[in-house]
Amino acid sequence: MARWEPNAQERLLHAAVDLFVEQGYDATTVNEIADRAGLTKTTFFRHFRDKREVLFAGQDLHTGLLNDAVAAVPASATPLEAVGAALDALTAFWADDRREFSAKLRPVIAGHTELQERAALKRAKLTDALTGALHQRGVPEPTAGLAAELGIRAFYQAFDQWVAPANGQSLTALTRDTFSTLRAALTTLT
Template sequence: MARWEPNTRERLVRAALDLFVEQGYDATTVQQIADRVGLTKMTFFRHFPDKREVLFAGQETHARALTEAILAAPAGATPLEAVRAGLKGLASLFTDTHRAMSAQLRTVIAANAELLERAAFKRAILVQAATAALGERGVREPAAGLAAELGISAFYRAFDQWAERPGEEMLADLTRQALDELLATAAGLVSDSRPVDGSSTAPLTA
């Protein structure tokens, strides 16, 4: 069997992540990234507008997969069922090949305020994509936005677990579990009539 070689785009992502971890994001240049994989700076810019976007490669693909899977959910699906379908479609893009890279990615982003801001923007894009897809299915606000927020929150919680704990668990399974946990927590908040300070409203008895 021929040895699989990553394409140019993925080679640049891997090189950038390694350099960011080794010497820091700010200290790494585009030239160094290109040199690491034996490519030119011009080749780098054919794939990415700058070094920051290397860390967010695939954003359009992720939003598209999420949208298409939500729209493809059965006609009778509830908003949350449609979101579950969307999350399954999104999670299917991430394989074990990406797991180690994802752990590096989280480390690099967490250490840089600019990257944290860009990551928040990507998350907002996914929420917007899910909300819009639900809207196309006839789901109105605030239900569409709330279902989308819950779904993307579950995905990010699951993604963190998936990146941190290499093992047999699939991202799709972790995402499903995370969404179930969030829904159970939300239901508990609705049924809990105690004041926010945790004190009891029941009358005192002797």
């Protein structure tokens, strides 16, 4: 096994997802993931705490993208404009070449309660990060929380559409459309 080959984390991620799809999440071991990636178990644990965390790699990167994008919008931007900019930054991470891989993740997560709980925690952390970024801009509650919830809801709804095999739109375009639809729905609530 090559000890210092590049892209170890990405290789582990792809190996894990392939094995989860082929033989099931519960039946897959860390040793099998490392072997499939051509790496050692020790290398696996340098990148991930456990096999569950493989599926949620990048969470810190995603929260950073949200924070940086909100901080970069002009001071004159409304909270929803800031959220829109954050969503553009977040969705740019998922280029179309990641669609097939992302689609494989959905049934693996849907099939396990512990993974569903971890996915819900990730969603909550993204919402909290976006809310916090809006607070840093001086947006008070409940405005900051509502704007963040709306944005993250739009992202997840769009993501579900994006991974569908028949879909040809980019995640950014789908998220913008969904966010726009949700914003329009808000106006009907009064």
